[in-house]
Amino acid sequence: MSFGPIPWARVHGASTHFPLVLGLAALACDLAAVWRWNHPEAPGLRSAGLGAITLAAAGALVAAGSGLFLTKGDLWGSGTLGLHHRFAWPALAMIVGAAVWRWLARSRLSRARLARYTAGVWVGSMLVVLAAMYGGELLQAAQ
Amino acid sequence: MKEEWQPFGAAVFAAAMVLAGAAGLGHALQARAMRDSHALPAAGRNLLDPRQVTPALIKQGSELFLNSCAHCHGADARGDEGPDLHDLQVSDRRIATVVTHGIEGEMPSFAKKHGHDDILALIAYLRTLR
Numbered sequence: 001m002s003f004g005p006i007p008w009a010r011v012h013g014a015s016t017h018f019p020l021v022l023g024l025a026a027l028a029c030d031l032a033a034v035w036r037w038n039h040p041e042a043p044g045l046r047s048a049g050l051g052a053i054t055l056a057a058a059g060a061l062v063a064a065g066s067g068l069f070l071t072k073g074d075l076w077g078s079g080t081l082g083l084h085h086r087f088a089w090p091a092l093a094m095i096v097g098a099a100v101w102r103w104l105a106r107s108r109l110s111r112a113r114l115a116r117y118t119a120g121v122w123v124g125s126m127l128v129v130l131a132a133m134y135g136g137e138l139l140q141a142a143q
Numbered sequence: 144m145k146e147e148w149q150p151f152g153a154a155v156f157a158a159a160m161v162l163a164g165a166a167g168l169g170h171a172l173q174a175r176a177m178r179d180s181h182a183l184p185a186a187g188r189n190l191l192d193p194r195q196v197t198p199a200l201i202k203q204g205s206e207l208f209l210n211s212c213a214h215c216h217g218a219d220a221r222g223d224e225g226p227d228l229h230d231l232q233v234s235d236r237r238i239a240t241v242v243t244h245g246i247e248g249e250m251p252s253f254a255k256k257h258g259h260d261d262i263l264a265l266i267a268y269l270r271t272l273r
Contacts, residue, residue: 009248029158041256056211064161064165065165065168066173068168068169069172070164070170072173072175072176073168073169073170073171073172073173073174073175073176074169074173074226075165075166075169075170076227077222077226077227078221078222078223078227079217079222079223079224079226081222081226082221082222089162091158092158092161092162092165093158093161093162094158095268096157096158096161097154097155097158098158100150100153100154100157100158101150101151101153101154104149104150104153104154105150107238108147113147115261
């Protein structure tokens with residue numbers, strides 16, 4: 001059995017949806033958990049937020065790796081690709097950093113700390129949205 | 144207080160490691176792409192004899208570039224939708240292959256529009272971009 005070359009464009013296109021959607025989902029769950037801190041649903045919301053940011057970070061790593069294979073290692077580029085990378089690299093750092101913090105701090109979360117964390121995830125998610133917007137423009141230009 | 148900063152420090156460290164890993168992978172992939180390009184038989188690397196390069200050939204290449212390539216690579220070849228073409232580290236053969244066959248999903252083929260002589264002129268022009 002033999003496999004053809006890995007279609008990096010498809011892998012990149014599919015994996016970028018994980019940080020895009022799950023980053024926002026994690027933000028929504030954790031914001032709801034902050035808001036409903038003393039309610040019975042809060043632990044469930046915090047667990048959902050933790051799971052979502054973990055999958056978002058995993059997806060972001062796959063997206064970054066496949067993107068590098070797609071561009072043959074071009075870390076920055078110019079024009080629209082440069083704009084895409086300008087937002088994609090900080091977004092990757094923010095989402096992975098947020099996931100690591102969330103795991104390490106999960107047993108000693110306070111309402112204030114979770115609120116500060118959601119601010120960081122909001123910034124990371126906005127960076128992902130902007131990176132995806134320019135990524136979409138690249139895709140459109142290639143078609 | 145120290146305990147409170149531990150997860151934050153670990154998060155910053157993890158983010159830095161991921162970016163460093165991405166940079167390392169990027170450089171490795173770039174090196175591989177360049178090695179593949181230069182792995183061609185020596186006779187195939189250079190299509191253009193330096194003695195062939197004249198100001199007229201470079202001018203012809205510049206005009207061809209403005210007509211066919213500037214739309215994506217920018218009029219100054221500094222890149223737009225396509226990459227910056229200054230100081231290309233690939234062989235003449237590689238440039239000719241890309242112009243002739245294109246890159247799937249990224250760049251169209253110019254085989255019908257430009258023949259061998261046009262491609263030589265384009266290469267002559269591209270080699271002036273530093």
